[in-house]
Amino acid sequence: MVRRASTDASPIPALSVPRFVGRDREFAALGGALGNPPAVVLIDGEAGIGKSRLLREFLASQAERGCRVVVGACPELRVPYTLGAVVDAVRDGVGSVSGLRLSGLGGALRPLFPEWATDLPSAPEPLEDATAARHRLFRAFVEVFSRLDVGALVLEDVHWADEATLEFLLFLVSRRPQPVSVVVTYRREDVPPDSLLLRLTSRLPADAHLVRLTLKPLGIGETAAFVSSMLADGHVSAEFAAFLHARTEGIPLAVEESVRLMHDRADLIRQDGGWARRRLDRIEVPPTIRDAMLERVGRLPHDTRTVLYAVSVLSGPADYVTLKAVTGLPEDRFTAQAADALGCGLLHEAGPGQWSFRHSLACHAVYDAIPAHERRAMHLRAGRALEGRPLQPVAQLARHFRLAGDVEASCRYTEQAADLSTQSGDVATAALLLHSLVTSVALLAEPLVRLVMKIQFQALSGSDPYSKIIDSLQSALGSQALTPEQQALVRFQIGRVLMVAGEIEAGRLEILRAVPHLAPDALEAARARTLLALPLGNARPVSEHLRWLHEAPAVALSIAPHHRLLLSVERAFALLMLGEEDGWAAAWQIPDEPADPRAASIVAAGHTNVGEEAMRWGRYDEAAERLAKALVLAERYELLDCFDSIASSQAHLDWFTGAWAGLADRAERLLNDDDRVRLKDRCEAALVAGLLQAAAGDRDEARERLRFAGRDDQQRIEAAAALAQLYLRDGDVDEALRLTEGPSESTVGTGIWPRAVEVTPVRVAALVAAGRLGRAADLVTAFEHAVGDKDAQAPQASLVLCRAILAQAEGRLADAAVLFADAATAWEGLPRPYDALLAREHHAHCLLADGRHEAGLPVLSDVLRGLSALGAHNDADRVARFLNGRGWDTQARGRGRPSYGDRLSPRELAVARLLVGGRTNREIAEVLVVSTQTVASQLKSAMRKLRVTSRTALAIRVVELGLTGEQGRSPAADE
Known part of the structure; x- marks a missing residue:
């Protein structure tokens, strides 16, 4: 006979908060890490696994040890507010900075802590560059931590953190000494692929004291203990524990919510002196935490649900007054239901008088369940309630009014929040705030243009932050009654964004349509013409680009000085890109010292460009100096x-x-x-x-x-030239021709010669290899015409190299040898040693092809040494193979560049010996088959090494040192 389980009708006790179980190892590891500061502790785990509980339990155990810890959390907001978690942590953990005697850096905290204004130093001078402002703010936080002896900064849910918060964490852990211990919790699966959090989790400094904790689900025994603690420590049957574990996978939050749901359903029973579940085989626990919570919320009275809805709309700790305002309930009904909402197990008191959801999953589930019309009304009430605060939370106001559909208020507060983020150095949040607004709200043209101008696209993540902006601008253009000038401003912005997005031709077209209607003295009029002047996109004659630059109007004095500086820097850059020597005069006007900090980034970028x-x-030399x-x-x-x-x-x-x-x-x-x-x-x-x-x-x-x-457009031509050179060496002439055709046309073909330096010799070589000598000659002539007599050493050297390649192809070996030597000398003068060595290699091969073996082989030997020392091993191996094939012992001469010091090199010695024989520079050049320029350079070097100042003194010194040797002796004999 089968024994039936005995049940009793004992009342189900009220559920308790579950005991902290199953985390002894992690608890000890956390204590060990923070007991040996400074440390970096990364706590990873899926939603509901117990990361926050672990921290709360540990921090409570440390409360009496006197180590100050500040704790913050990153709420999941569509647009997180700048350094929000850090600000909340400092505000709650510090309370006041009165009496800290902060340095002037502390003034940078004013935008984030307006309530501390009387205790903070004066605000420092504004910085135009957001990065510098952010860095200054970081240092101010570190100073506060230091003065208050803060031992650890703890931030939860950093997978939702704004970029400034993540940069601050990277700033802390990379400083030496690390100013405070850092503890963060995050969910790996929710980290965006482009998040800076990946750098924190994978690229810490090698000497960082790093501890990684990954929380695992509870086992069946731990699940039983967890549930028992909720049921007045009553025994939980093994069958019940296994049932719960299987359906919740041991995730503590899922276990807790399932037990609470069963409690609400009266589905728990006493059986054989322990707790079990009624009809275990028939009633299933909802498969997700969200479903369990929604079923629980659905069982609550309407007004209690309304309170929960209001808490989820506020999406963070909410005080009694604000919460009542958002619910829209009268005082008596709100008071009665607020207590029930707090007692339902979903909420907790985050601080004195501050309510929030115990877990973000609950908050999201409840928020998603709010009917759309009720949600908009609650956001509107939330905005109006927060608007009345003395210190307005502008980021939250922007969010509430946007979701409420109040366009004017949403625009006003979003712009204020973006400006505050920029002042704090958080360009990313500012860009995200503005991007979210202009792409989700139908704005009038004037504020739309103003806000788009403020967006720094490089701070936005994702592969395409441009399309929705362009759609919003085009929508305004097509749906609003605009004056011609307003239309022009919108079109200019469309064109500018298209060009930033890489759609150069489409952007140019929009700007061209805008130009006639832009106010002549407006900033946009000058910038539009500067953009049209840049040699980007399809090939156009240099004259067309210059015409736009020369038509750019003078900027009105009413324009801010840093905008005038920006235009002058952009103009200098455009002139230099177009090959105009006037660009150097404009570049010399860029100051070394900016007039104010706002101009620093413009000046720095100007010198870099x-x-x-x-x-x-x-x-x-100029490049290095800049x-x-x-x-x-x-x-x-x-x-x-x-x-x-x-x-x-x-x-x-x-x-x-x-x-x-x-x-x-x-x-x-x-x-x-x-x-x-x-x-x-x-x-x-x-x-x-x-x-x-x-x-x-x-x-x-x-x-x-x-x-x-x-x-990248700036590197495209040089990259194509290098690729074509590789294909040429592999014998793939057709691919080399294909790769160089477009770049050659967009540079030499348009007269924009500064970008032709690298590609033209490769194009000439490819044409020669294809047997198209006439086309090659035409290209060299066009390059020569474009460069003219410009004081530009690299293009002039490139031009000589092109002539040498053509002369060699035409069989004029003596001329080619001289031209290659001239090109090598020109490259050396820059200095540009790799190209000089390759030109010397060609020079030697021309000598050898012309039968001048005694002159050619030593040159190749020098080239071999130089290439080896430089690290061009592929080229060095090619030269070595050739020399070995000619019986030249390359091993005896080593693979390193010779260090002659004050001794003459073989080539310098050959020139000096001929000088002793009474030869002129021209005669020496004819004997050695080099240019007179090369001879002059080598004589100058020889005079420097032997510390003489004239040709005659050099000849005498060579004789005194016994370096004359035999007249017919090969220079190679002296290596």
């Missing part, structure tokens, strides 16, 4: 966003000048940091990495890097 163009002109000036400003004014642009430009310059030591690592670091470094700077780093890999012989990797570099 001029440095880039100086490289194209071959003015490498980049150095930009770096000084970036460091002084903490312009963090400038560092990567300067670093990528410096890497490019180092490639040209042969400073290759450590360059590959620097380029790769920039290229691989895709969550912080802008695409433009990553593309420039990819170009450098690809060029280095091509020189080293890693062709497949080089092609990949160079194709990536071509995604």
